[in-house]
Amino acid sequence: MTTLLAAFDLLLSLTLLGLAVAALTSAEPRRGVILFIAFGLLLALVWARLRAPDLALAEAAIGAGLSGALMLAAARRARRRRSPETAPRPSEEQP
């Protein structure tokens, strides 16, 4: 059982670090924000595993939810400002 728990811890940590790297290195603003929201949800998972349900609740509701929504709005504004007179739907979603 200890081995299984250790495997779970290791997988969780590696996924969290991978998600952080992906969020920090994505150049397109909206994809970075979506990855950051996913990072916050995984962080809440870690804190649930470390017996801190209050922190997991706060992180999921305001850390990922509220600040993610604020950043999404900011990313949309930045995109509209960068190309106001070109196509109304700029297709910068090429991976």
Next chain:
Amino acid sequence: MTIIEILSLVLLGTGAFFFLAGSIGLMRMPDRFTRLHALTKADNVGLGLIVLGLMPLAPDVRDALKLGLIWILVAVAGATGAHLIAKRAVRDDGEDSH
């Protein structure tokens, strides 16, 4: 090990199998609609079976009812989300057009 525990083990195992099948489908299916099909199986059936398997292990009735509420919420959200995603993909508007 009682009969209830064995039943819950079987239900949990089946739920995990559905999650595994859904994620394999999300990885290997050729286009958006088949991937959506695989995803909804993992969402609704997988989580439903896991909730059913956890219900007998819950400490009291209130927690078991909360588990059921979670499943209902996820099912409603999953159905709505899948419908919206599929509608966008059918219309092929916006950045989906490639």
Next chain:
Amino acid sequence: MIAYLLIITLVLMLSIVVGLVRVAIGPTPSDRMMAAQLMGTSGIGVILLLAPVVEVSALIDVALIFALLAAVAVAAFTRRRVTESGG
């Protein structure tokens, strides 16, 4: 019993990793949204399975918040796109 629950949890973590890979490689925004939905559902499953393992029954409330947040998130993403494509 606890060991069995942990094995199921590991399978669900695997499904989260698959969702992460899908979010990273795309190729379309629909795929990213689907993968995010899979990650949210698997996260709810992991939290529900962790509740008996670490013996904190308050984790069920955390899963409830996750479920609400997932519903709001999908609605928010799609609404944003509809208004944008309308003008």
Next chain:
Amino acid sequence: MIATQLLYVGCGILLLILGLWSFLVHPPLLRKLIAINVMGAGVFHILVAIAYRGIDTPPDPVPHALVLTGIVVAVSATALALAFGQRLDRDDDR
């Protein structure tokens, strides 16, 4: 228990370093904000890992209170920075 604490503290330190690197390297405001938030998450991660006392004993409540306050302050600071950024953009356009 010590091994678990070490694993999660190491993960927190790595998150802190990653966030700091990204904050120093990438110029856009939104990316700097995400980097600062990841740095804060690393600090919270270290504090929660220090508070952990094993799978069957209740954890230390004091770091939990600190982290709860920290989450709220981080969200407020993010909102303030986004408002400042919007105001700066508008003044640039004029």
